[in-house]
Amino acid sequence: xxxxxxxxxxxxxxxxxxxxxxxxxxxxxxxxxxxxxxxxxxxxxxxxxxxxxxxxxxxxxxxxxxxxxxxxxxxxxxxxxxxxxxxxxxxxxxxxxxxxxxxxxxxxxxxxxxxxxxxxxxxxxxxxxxxxxxxxxxxxxxxxxxxxxxxxxxxxxxxxxxxxxxxxxxxxxxxxxxxxxxxxxxxxxxxxxxxxxxxxxxxxxxxxxxxxxxxxxxxxxxxxxxxxxxxxxxxxxxxxxxxxxxxxxxxxxxx
Amino acid sequence: xxxxxxxxxxxxxxxxxxxxxxxxxxxxxxxxxxxxxxxxxxxxxxxxxxxxxxxxxxxxxxxxxxxxxxxxxxxxxxxxxxxxxxxxxxxxxxxxxxxxxxxxxxxxxxxxxxxxxxxxxxxxxxxxxxxxxxxxxxxxxxxxxxxxxxxxxxxxxxxxxxxxxxxxxxxxxxxxxxxxxxxxxxxxxxxxxxxxxxxxxxxxxxxxxxxxxxxxxxxxxxxxxxxxxxxxxxxxxxxxxxxxxxxxxxxxxxxxxxxxxxxxxxxxxxxxxxxxxxxxxxxxxxxxxxxxxxxxxxxxxxxxxxxxxxxxxxxxxxxxxxxxxxxxxxxxxxxx
Numbered sequence: 001x002x003x004x005x006x007x008x009x010x011x012x013x014x015x016x017x018x019x020x021x022x023x024x025x026x027x028x029x030x031x032x033x034x035x036x037x038x039x040x041x042x043x044x045x046x047x048x049x050x051x052x053x054x055x056x057x058x059x060x061x062x063x064x065x066x067x068x069x070x071x072x073x074x075x076x077x078x079x080x081x082x083x084x085x086x087x088x089x090x091x092x093x094x095x096x097x098x099x100x101x102x103x104x105x106x107x108x109x110x111x112x113x114x115x116x117x118x119x120x121x122x123x124x125x126x127x128x129x130x131x132x133x134x135x136x137x138x139x140x141x142x143x144x145x146x147x148x149x150x151x152x153x154x155x156x157x158x159x160x161x162x163x164x165x166x167x168x169x170x171x172x173x174x175x176x177x178x179x180x181x182x183x184x185x186x187x188x189x190x191x192x193x194x195x196x197x198x199x200x201x202x203x204x205x206x207x208x209x210x211x212x213x214x215x216x217x218x219x220x221x222x223x224x225x226x227x228x229x230x231x232x233x234x235x236x237x238x239x240x241x242x243x244x245x246x247x248x249x250x251x252x253x254x255x
Numbered sequence: 256x257x258x259x260x261x262x263x264x265x266x267x268x269x270x271x272x273x274x275x276x277x278x279x280x281x282x283x284x285x286x287x288x289x290x291x292x293x294x295x296x297x298x299x300x301x302x303x304x305x306x307x308x309x310x311x312x313x314x315x316x317x318x319x320x321x322x323x324x325x326x327x328x329x330x331x332x333x334x335x336x337x338x339x340x341x342x343x344x345x346x347x348x349x350x351x352x353x354x355x356x357x358x359x360x361x362x363x364x365x366x367x368x369x370x371x372x373x374x375x376x377x378x379x380x381x382x383x384x385x386x387x388x389x390x391x392x393x394x395x396x397x398x399x400x401x402x403x404x405x406x407x408x409x410x411x412x413x414x415x416x417x418x419x420x421x422x423x424x425x426x427x428x429x430x431x432x433x434x435x436x437x438x439x440x441x442x443x444x445x446x447x448x449x450x451x452x453x454x455x456x457x458x459x460x461x462x463x464x465x466x467x468x469x470x471x472x473x474x475x476x477x478x479x480x481x482x483x484x485x486x487x488x489x490x491x492x493x494x495x496x497x498x499x500x501x502x503x504x505x506x507x508x509x510x511x512x513x514x515x516x517x518x519x520x521x522x523x524x525x526x527x528x529x530x531x532x533x534x535x536x537x538x539x540x541x542x543x544x545x546x547x548x549x550x551x552x553x554x555x556x557x558x559x560x561x562x563x564x565x566x567x568x569x570x571x572x573x574x575x576x577x578x579x580x581x582x583x584x585x586x587x588x589x590x591x
Contacts, residue, residue, distance in 0.1 A: 053472065079474035091469035093462045104462040107455050108474035122455065165474060 005064075006031040006200055007083070007169060012051055012061030012071075021047040023224040024061070029169065034191070034201045036211045036232065039221035040244055045204045046088055048221070049173050053085045054078040065169075080110040082168035086158035086175055088204075092146035098135060099142040101157055102126035105164040114166050126164065133160050134186050152183040159190065169200045176207040184210050208236075220244065260591040271583040292582065296532065297442055300539075304434040311543070312430055316502055318542035319437035320346070320495040325519035325526070325534035326444055327488035333529035334452045335484040336464030338395040340516040341383060343402035345492025346499060347511035349375035351415060353497035354506030358421045368497040375493030380486045387481045402511040409508055420507020424500060437498055441535060444491045449531055451487070460484050518542070525566050527573025536575055 007029040014022045022044040029035055037045050050056035052063050054075040062071045070078055079085075093101050105111065106122045119125060127142055133156050135141045141153065149157065155175055162170045172191075176184050184207070191214055195201060205211040212218075212232040220228040220235055222244040228235045235241055270288050304312055324342040331337045353371030356362045362370075386397040410418055427433040451457045459480055462470045467477050500506045518541065519534065526537025544562070548555040570577055 055468070055471070074476075075471040076474050076476050079472055084474075085472055087469065087472070091466040091472075093458075093465040093469070095461055095465055096458060100458055101462075103455055103458045104470055104475065105473035107459060110474050161469070161473060 005029070006066065007052070007202075008064040008067075009048075009052065010062050010064065012048075012058045012063065014047055014051055014056060014058050020224050022051060022058075025221070025224070025226055026061075027219055027226065027229075029200055029202055030217075031200055032195070032198055033217060034195055034203060034215045036215035036218040037202065037204045037221060038206070038208060038211070038218060039227070043221040043244075044224040045221055046173055047224075049085055049171050049202075049204060052078075053083060053171065076108075079165065080108060082110065082165070083171070084162040084165045084167040084169070085171040086155075086162060086173050088173040088177075090151075090154040090158055092149070092154055092157055094147040095145065097143050097145050098149060098153070098157055099123060099126040099130055101146055102129060102160060102164045105161050108165060110165055129160050129163055130157075133163070133190055135160075151178050152180070155179060155183075156187065156190075159187075163194070167199060169202065170194065171202045171204070173204050174206060175203070176205055176210055188214060208232075261588040262591055263586055264589045265580070265584045265586050267584050296536075300438050300442060301435075304431065304438070309430070311546075312434055314543050314546045315539075316434055316437050317499075318539050319434075319441050320499055321515075321518050321522060321542050322441045322535040322538035323437075323444060323491050323495040324515060325522040325538045326441070326448060326531060327491045328519040329523050329528060329531055329534040330448050330452070331484060331488045332523070334457065334464065335460045335481065336390075336467075337387075337481065337484065338391065339383070339398045339485070339488065340395050340520070341379065341398035341401060341489075342492060342515040342517075342519050343511045343513060344379050344382065344398065344405065344516075345375065345489050346496035346515045347402055347405055348378045348489075349493030349496025349498075350500040350506050350510040351375075351496075352378075352493075354421055354424055354500040355415060357424045357501070358506075364425050364427065364501045368494070368501065371497035372490060372494040375496060376486055376489035379489040379493065380482060383485050383489075384482060387478055387485070399516055402513075402516065406508045406511045416507065418508060420505055420509075422505045424504045424506065426501060426504045433502060437495075440494055440498070445532060445535055448487075448491075452531075456480075456483070521563055523573075525563065525573060527575035527577070527579075530573070530575040530579065533573050533575030537573070540574075 005028040009025060009027045011024045011026055012022060013020070013024055025044070025048060037048070039045055047056065051058050054070070054073055054077070058071060062069055064070065065081055065083060070081065070083075093104065103122055103126060106119065106125060111119065127137065130142045131137050135153065135156070141149075146154070146157065155178070159170070159172065159175060176187065179187070188210065191201060203211060203215065215232060217230065218232045218235050219226055220241050227244055228238055228241050270285060303315055307315060324345065327345070328339060328342065331339045349371045352374050353364070353367040356367040356370060357364065382401055383398060386394055389397060409415055415421065427436070452461065459470065459475060462473075463477050463480060470477050470480075496510060499510065519538070522537035522541050523534040524537070525541060526535065527533030545555070545559055548558050551558060566573070
């Protein structure tokens with residue numbers, strides 16, 4: 001395996017009934033990069049995440065992780081290989097306190113394997129991860145039950161659950177949506193730090209301004225297909241991308 | 256006229272907050288606050304056989320069996336998210352195995368009960384395994400049907416005594432052993448399960464209940480954990496079944512009776528779902544009550560249902576949720 005293509009998606013397709021949610025999408029995720037995936041609502045971004053992480057089985061095509069085929073594996077097995085994801089609609093464990101939420105990934109076979117079973121006090125590890133991601137310990141935020149946490153913390157909890165897995169790839173599904181500028185400002189350094197640690201990140205996002213500060217490369221999807229790929233600024237200059245996002249009329253009015 | 260509006264506010268007692276972490280216990284008063292409710296339950300159950308008459312002692316034994324089933328039901332429903340109406344399956348498989356070992360091989364209850372507990376729970380878990388993919392009401396329906404299947408297999412093949420059953424199984428040496436075995440089992444399983452739900456494995460169970468997709472994304476095989484949970488609940492239930500066949504010195508298709516699936520739900524509703532101790536208390540109230548109402552003949556069921564409906568309407572949270580709230584919190588009226 002070279003430096004290129006830690007994760008490779010090849011001609012993957014999926015339809016739900018008559019709707020082709022994802023059509024022959026190919027992309028590769030390079031080790032250590034932050035890749036952005038953007039596109040209008042319904043362009044198949046979340047389905048793509050579900051296909052990669054095994055939550056949905058593809059109709060055609062394959063996904064390779066370190067040159068090994070992972071399509072068809074069960075979702076928990078893919079997670080144990082080190083490909084973790086957040087959910088667009090947050091899925092916390094409502095009845096558990098925030099730090100107990102992390103006990104679940106800390107008990108995964110992957111964590112047990114990578115730490116050789118010597119993780120030590122799991123509660124303490126969970127607490128450290130949460131503190132790093134911005135759960136103020138002095139204000140007892142990590143002790144609050146997930147059902148009582150506001151949106152900003154729930155989004156961070158999603159990311160914390162990925163970090164707890166000690167992953168190689170984190171796929172963030174709209175982790176900024178619904179957050180205030182201040183909240184995003186606290187999330188960005190966390191993601192930058194993960195990148196520095198060598199974790200590859202794929203971000204699906206609608207908040208383009210914030211996204212473009214982080215990513216080196218962006219892929220635009222529209223109607224289940226890859227529309228464009230490249231450096232953020234160049235991609236956004238393209239006429240077809242602007243049309244996909246804004247529609248033709250708006251563009252012509254402004255010109 | 257000025258109408259003063261007030262609302263009821265509830266606050267945790269200071270002592271509750273202090274005693275939540277074990278390390279904070281410093282005074283006798285705080286220790287008593289922690290220990291007394293538990294001690295009341297344990298001592299209460301252990302003293303009961305000493306004050307009851309022969310007839311009610313037998314009732315106590317069957318109440319214990321229902322308490323075990325109710326505990327298993329509450330554990331699966333409120334801590335794993337599986338509504339399992341397979342109580343009859345657990346009782347039936349445990350009861351049949353211990354009865355058959357005793358009748359055909361002449362093994363003593365000391366041996367048949369542990370074997371039946373383990374063997375029965377392996378069998379019931381295997382039977383429930385294909386249904387574990389189902390969620391919510393669908394799992395409930397299928398687990399409710401399976402005991403009926405077992406009944407028809409036994410009748411159709413005319414094995415294990417067929418419709419007649421097998422009688423004259425070995426009984427326990429005396430009534431004291433009989434009672435304290437089941438009471439000990441109830442207390443032990445109650446505290447074991449309470450511990451389990453706060454351990455890591457218990458947290459994973461609760462994660463599966465809250466959000467199974469997220470548990471998958473955390474690299475955990477939910478089917479294997481659901482299997483473990485069902486196995487734990489069926490150990491408790493199958494012990495009850497194995498005990499039952501020796502208690503009545505008889506086995507037959509009524510070990511698969513619907514009562515064993517339904518009474519635990521009633522006990523849980525009455526006692527308070529999700530408290531674990533509630534369903535146990537509920538079973539120890541409902542079973543004797545059902546006996547006490549025997550004098551009313553056919554009206555018994557009507558009265559029984561009225562009491563249950565009364566509970567659902569007036570105290571839907573159940574007995575123990577209510578009592579625990581009263582114990583841990585104080586209320587006051589606040590002017591708005």
